[in-house]
Amino acid sequence: MKRNVGRVDALARVVAGVAVAVLAVAVAVGAISVPVFSAVGLGVVGLVLVVEGATRRCLLYRALGIDRCPVD
Numbered sequence: 001m002k003r004n005v006g007r008v009d010a011l012a013r014v015v016a017g018v019a020v021a022v023l024a025v026a027v028a029v030g031a032i033s034v035p036v037f038s039a040v041g042l043g044v045v046g047l048v049l050v051v052e053g054a055t056r057r058c059l060l061y062r063a064l065g066i067d068r069c070p071v072d
Contacts, residue, residue: 003056006068010053017049 005013024042026032034042052058056069 001057001062003069004061004067005052005056005058006070007056009068010056013049013053017046017051017053019046020049021046 020042023032023034024039024046027034027037027042028039058066061068
């Protein structure tokens with residue numbers, strides 16, 4: 001599968017993924033309370049964002065036909 005996520009978008013996904021993963025750990029240890037999401041759900045979202053950013057491939061972009069990567 002060819003890359004479809006640009007560098008800036010990939011960096012933003014990795015940074016956001018790490019932030020969400022840190023939030024998931026904080027929820028898991030009870031440091032903060034997030035009423036809508038569980039720690040597992042936040043962890044999964046954070047992991048998906050980091051993997052998409054690191055590989056520069058997004059399945060949703062592919063399904064929608066979006067290509068934000070100028071060069072493969």
